[in-house]
Amino acid sequence: MVQSHTNEFRTLGAEALPLTGTTMVKFRQLFGNIPVYGSLVTIELDEKNELLTINASRGEPSGLNPVAKQSPAQALKVVESEAGYTDGSLKAVPTLQYYFDAKNNQWHLAYTVENVPSQKSKDPRAPALFDYVVDAHTGAMVAVLPRTQGMEFTDPYEPRRRPWPASFRVTDIGCSEAAVDELGKEREFRCKLEQDRIVLVDEDYNIHTHDARFRDIQLDSRTFPGDYVTLPPRPWSAAGISAHANATEVARFLREVLKRNSLDNQGGRITSSINCCYRSEGKGQEWRNAAWIRSQMAYGQRMQDDKLISYATALDVVAHEIIHGLTEHTARLWYKGESGALNESYSDIFGIIVSNFREHDVRKWDWQMGEELEGTGLPIRDLSSPKRCKQPEHMEQYEERSSDFGGVHFNSGIHNRAAYLLLTAADASGRPLLKPKEVAALFYITLTQHLSPTSRFSDSRRGMEVAARTLFRNDPALEEKLKAVARAFDTVGIPSTEIQGTIDAAETERASPALSTEAQEITIVSVAPKLHIPYSADFLGDGFQVPLPKLTGRTLDESFSRGQVVGYVHFSLTLHERRRTALYTACNIDAAHMVRLGRQGLPWMLDPRIPAKVQLGPAYYAGNEWDRGHLVRRQDPIWGPVSEARRANEATFYFTNAAPQHANFNQDEWLVLEDWVLERAADFSYRLCVFTGPVLSDDDPPLRDAQIPAGFWKVVVLRDATAGGADLSVVAFFMKQTEMLHDKLGKKLLQLKRYQVTLQAIEAWTGLDFGALKDADELAWAPAALRAAVPAESYRRLTGPQDLVFSGDRRRAAGRRILPLKFTGTPQEMDGWMH
Structure with missing residues (x-):
């Protein structure tokens, strides 16, 4: 039954709010990896990444078998029957969710099918668009949820209303016109010049105004939104001017007052059609309504004083309907x-x-x-x-x-x-x-x-x-x-409901069966690791020790808690307090016992063992091109028993394991290098110790009140199979991302270079001391390195995995073999912090 499944929260993304200077991070609740319909958890963080508020609506499905007996195809047939499709033409994808039927106080495992146009409308006012909910066990229809939002519900022929005052003037520059709207008021508006005609398109606010020419919005839906309103013919359509100018005022209000860039907050198109008809309601050319239908505004009209008056005439009506579009894009x-x-x-x-x-x-x-x-x-x-x-x-x-x-x-x-x-x-x-x-x-x-x-x-x-x-x-x-x-x-x-939202909030009382509205325990966004298997220095076995690097000089002074090591599952790390990112991460990899797990549903989390002010949280990755780049690659610690591998997978999603990486760098260039290195390393050894970190400099570019690392390094330590495993091999790599700092389109991708470098160079750039591991650095024993006046400047350009030097043949030919050693000075683990 469902009670045995894990209650989890899947991130829906982060959004910066200019109105408050905060960042909202949203989550969807899941039981056993199945979403709970209507659940929402909102975490709000301030400019310093400190928690401000938690607001949650969640539920606890009970007594349900989580395995669907009906297939998605069977559910779709139920929807087709309900919606009047007889030819199998409905194209939709059912989604499995837990759904609470409030009317009957009952939970269902159900398929939801959204935004389905009904072919047998029960709504006399406008074309019907519905969401359908089908029980995944019985195939019964649980709910039919209307989505078409109209202005009014009244007798279509009941009289009402009076004239509206002129709106404020549009003063934006560009192709502009002035014309009279349906109230007889002159309006200024933006438009677009196309050869020998002027079109009602405001490119600044992305407003597009069309004329449906009294077509039926259901029967003739394929012809919508219709032709653009243009000049000629003269004069301008008064209804078109009302719709266009009023939509512009709403878009301006969204942008200037609410700091939102159109309905989708990405400058998306706002489309309006005047002169719409709906034959199920009205007579002749009358349709006494206005509605947000699918992704656009549709304005009807009514006869008044022997003249058709458009519903686009009224600014409040236009704003009302466009806000339905905002609701459709958000809540x-x-x-x-x-x-x-x-x-x-x-x-x-x-x-x-x-x-x-x-x-x-x-x-x-x-x-x-x-x-x-x-x-x-x-x-x-x-x-x-x-x-x-x-x-x-x-x-x-x-x-x-x-x-x-x-x-x-x-x-x-x-x-x-x-x-x-x-x-x-x-x-x-x-x-x-x-x-x-x-x-x-x-x-x-x-x-x-x-x-x-x-x-x-x-x-x-x-x-x-x-x-x-x-x-x-x-x-x-x-x-x-x-x-x-x-x-x-x-x-x-x-009524009021209790608001809780401090970082010390404990788990609240058990939720009722229905969706409850309460603050959740902070584990939604900040939870201590459930398993603690930190990096092991003797992971390679047979007496070989690969210790954590020492911090020296300024690096030690600026580290969090004097170099305190934070342990997770198969990896550990040490943080830079001011830069709020890891100085290094250290991971044990057992390639022979890897477990392949996906990342779906895993949220990025704050580590409650570390002050939030020392972590670069979601606010720094919202509304820009910067990814939360994994330092410990997600797949690397996922090995061992499946339960252990799952915890390792989760642990890689702590913000302590992330650093700002350009999206193209993280998802392409750096990823390629990581794949080269680790796949090539597996040819020589199944057990690896891998260190990764950023190169930090005082003049690194800003990211809000933080900074962006200019580059990243990786060090791989393994027992060399070419020597029968009786020798260590150490290789180091480096890659810069500075070329991408101002390159949002990724045009400089081909200019990025990947290098194998000496471990001594990594030490010089980072203030870390890898001790005797430098003696096993393969590049330092290459002929080019031996001839270099300054060994730290030695590097090798990489064009593919074939260029990587892992074998210690050259070093052993020079009479040097790395014997098992015991290294001292390993930083203290934070075992005392574990709960």
């Missing part, structure tokens, strides 16, 4: 039940903030949404008074409805009201407690960093409180602002 909230209401509410909140943002006095804000699209002037939503739009304002009025996917457009009023109370919160003198941009930042951080598909209102409150503690951590008004957040949610009856 991916369900569009059903309380999670769906939260999804709707976040779009409502940002719709109001974006459309009012140029007005600094919130007392003058218009809290109504979409009222300009109807003749009556009545809004779809009113954040200041949800009950005006027949929405609840308190959790006591929450209602699970049979329509509208459980009432997503109804219950959103509760969370909307909390946002209004926070935006209008005032101190004792009546002055606003929070600026609109601060409230926007709180909701943005919560949505993008702390919510998962299954999150509910209480999860949003907890995320807001966690975000506030970080955003205002240096603000004297921190406590007052935290109280304002709590007051807003208390007023609408959204």
Whole structure:
């Protein structure tokens, strides 16, 4: 059963947050290597790589057989039947996960199939896009989760709304035009000149505006997004101008206020189509809705005063729908039940903030949404008074409805009201407690960093409180602002959940069967090794000793804890305190008993035995081209019994075993050298002692408040098979990465050179002392080295593994053989630190 499986956390990546100056590291929970649907663990680190917060949603599947009885192909057939596919044309990949059915309070081992267009839509408002959940044991359909997010759920022909004020002007340089939108207001906008026409493409914000020409967004889906809106023909399409200019304002808000580069945070395209129709709803050319569908905006239109008015007219509506796209790229909230209401509410909140943002006095804000699209002037939503739009304002009025996917457009009023109370919160003198941009930042951080598909209102409150503690951590008004957040949610009856997140946090109480929301033990990101088998100096056997190098002079002075050795599984290392990377690593390799294990699901971890300030954590590898380069190659210590090999695999993912390496260097050039060396070495001996480390210099290039090593070295020690194992052989290698420091495209790859160098050169560069091992250095006994005036300058250019010199033939010909020796002065292991 599932209880016997290991509870693990797989890293989803790290993201630098300019709003807070922190780094978020996210993890997905796994049981027995199977993901838990909706689980999310967020670790936040400050500028010094110190832990700030932990926020977690996790679950404990129970009573389940972890072996699926249904195949992925069988699950896909169930989905095809449910979604109306009769020709086997559905192309999707089912994913095995543990899924909690909250309605029936039951766990399932299930296949999830995401973003499936339904061929038999049950939604009268827009084309249906669903996620399907199929029980992996029985093949039963467990859940059908809607993903198409629309503006409203009302009678399609019920009248509403009124005109909207002009938006602020676009002043960006480039190809620009001015034209009138559907409200009769002149708008300035960026565009693109293509030969004899002008196209609605803003290349700065990557905004693309199309005209669907009243095609059906489901029946004619292959023709979407449609043709670009262009000039000619004259005049400009007023609906196109509204959609284009309003989308630009939302993109500018994301970039300038929230410091996000488009929806995907990578400058990705924002696509809009005007004049969309959906024949299942509406008459003629009317489709009274707007929706985020798959990866674009689709705007319908309605007849008003004998004229079609586009839903792209209203900035708040445009912002609402584009934020659905942001949600899809981040939290991916369900569009059903309380999670769906939260999804709707976040779009409502940002719709109001974006459309009012140029007005600094919130007392003058218009809290109504979409009222300009109807003749009556009545809004779809009113954040200041949800009950005006027949929405609840308190959790006591929450209602699970049979329509509208459980009432997503109804219950959103509760969370909307909390946002209004926070935006209008005032101190004792009546002055606003929070600026609109601060409230926007709180909701943005919560949505993008702390919510998962299954999150509910209480999860949003907890995320807001966690975000506030970080955003205002240096603000004297921190406590007052935290109280304002709590007051807003208390007023609408959204409960609080405990926040824990200190590095001393112990394991919390046992989780309930459902996804719980609690701080996890720090082992998520920082856990002591479960097994301790440090580097062994006598690993080669028969009296041969290969000790750890001694630290000399300044190297000793700048080492962590005077050269304290940190042991792991089959390897050990010593750290440079200021540079926060290893001075050297030492690994025992038994090539005859290697175990092949993958790296999937293994997170990079901080070592709790070492102060976090002495480790280069995830913040230094986020948002740049620098990899966490393994010093001890991942495969090298993975040998012996499988259980032991697994622990060795895990141990290589401590940040203490990483150094900043350019992505191309780490994944290509250095990797190639490592493969050459270790594969060639196996020809001479199955047992190796391997030392690896960086070359550190005061003038190394900066990486935030740290530095990037200019190069890396490796030393291999083995018993020479050509001498019957009765002799040692030592080889050393070096490779620079400085050529790549400013080369993001990897154009200088071919200029990188690999060298076999003398051990004496390594000592000169690093301040390490390898003692009598220098006598067994094969390159030092090569004719070129013997002729060199300065032996430390001797090197050998490598073009392939055939160039490597491992045999001690030349040295033995000169009458020198390395006999078994006992070396002294091995640094003290940190056995006393083990728990």
